[in-house]
Amino acid sequence: MTTSMPSSSHAHAASSEFCMELENVGISYGSNEAVRGVYMQIPHGKVTAFIGPSGCGKSTVLRALNRMNDLIEGCTLKGRVIFDGQDLYAPQVDPVEVRRRIGMVFQKPNPFPKSIYENIAFGARINGYRGDMDELVERSLRKAAIWDETKDKLKESGYALSGGQQQRLCIARAIAIEPEVILMDEPCSALDPISTLKIEEMMHELKKSYTIVIVTHNMQQAVRVSDMTGFFNVTPKADGDGKVGCLEEFAATETIFNAPTQQATQDYVSGRFG
């Protein structure tokens, strides 16, 4: 079953209204189709959450938004991902430039084996930042709500921090290059509840200046942080055996959790499934 069109289906609305638009996106690993038929319009300055059971392709779609899937052998994408009026998968697009404007935070904290200061400065430097580096490092760490904990040990290794602090350092690192969009792939799944809370609070702050897309397994988290929610599901393929992921429903978070139009969404968010 391909997905039903999202409930709020403005066919080609003014592109300024949306930050990113996915048009009939399908992604395959080799001959294995992971997700198909995704239509989605991600609004500016909002937090958009992807939820759904394991293997439904939500991380795959997230990684498609800044061409991280290019690193995976045999991964191919059909359809269009439009950002800033440009199809990201057009042949003349430079994926490095895409990732400079659409940053990413990963599931496992992955600071570089460098000092805290260098972790932030690295991205800025390779992107040709010409300004006060100390000021940029402080601003980024403040935005990621980790400045107070690190200001006295900027020269220490990023590994000296706890897991939650490392993840906030990684977010600070992503913010430092001033992207327009920040993608987060289950950023709190390896963290304790207190660190999770800090990151969620930070996201409310961040969405004032950035568009955020987050994949989460935690439905309460989606409710707490997001404005829009996309529910992904796995469905058996119509044309044979095997399963494929699809976007079941995409709407305001309140709608998804209180009055979803699809039965599968209702079952998932109420915990009867998945």
Added chain:
Amino acid sequence: MTSTTSPLPAQQPSFSRSSLRLNSSLARNRWNQFFTVVAAVFAVMAVLPLVLVLGYVLVKGGTLLSIRLLTELPPPPGLDGGGIGNAIIGTIVVTLVASLIAIPVGVGGGIYLAEYSRSGWFAQFVRFGTNVLSGVPSIICGVFIYGLIVSTRLFFGQSYSAMAGGVALSVLMLPTVIKTTDEALKLVPQELRWGAIGIGASRFVTITRITLPAAFTPIATGVVLGIARAAGETAPLIFTALFSPFWAEGLFNPIATMSVLIFNFAIMPYEAQIALAWAASFVLVVMILAANLFARWLARFARA
């Protein structure tokens, strides 16, 4: 659930119950002891050659150690005294040439295998070739470079030269360097690469600024071990660097090396030369030991 588990077995127990005290006369305990002893004997036999070689070289060559030994030329046959200064410098020069060739090529090849290749047929072929090359006897490397460089007088019409010796040793070092670089880069967590690429680093920047520094210690360890192995090789140098009783005369002339000096002097009928061969053995063993210890010391940083 269906089987009945009664606390009191009605029938005879299947196994006899004996005392918990250790009974050393039991067959299993005697075999146990026997094989423990056998294994220990073999373990001692395995380290015996190492200890004996080190001890013998130490006793025979260590007593000759002096400043003169390290700084003077070997004496003409029949005369006493002298040293192995030219051979020490020669070994360093030839190994340096080999390193200058093998490290860039090997590390570059390893980077290709681990970072750029998608494990297609070409990468598989290079990996297989590297394994084969590491098993090629060193004398064959020597003959190969002899045929390629020495007999064709490739370098400025010179035949035997330090350069040819260095190239021959670099062929021996290459597989070690490629393999350790490949393995070391594969150990770098994938998340680290994603992190760099996710903030807009190009592949080149990711490799040079993130992955290579992260893998530096194991690569350096492998390189040092490769150098240590190459420095002790004799066979490839006999055909290529030859030998010289004089101080080194540039890269394109024959040069003395310690391993060839040992080979030449140990079979001479003169006491002084035989003594120098022992002294050179001692110095060479100490140098290689030091390189290995240095590699172990480097490896400690990987765990730290």
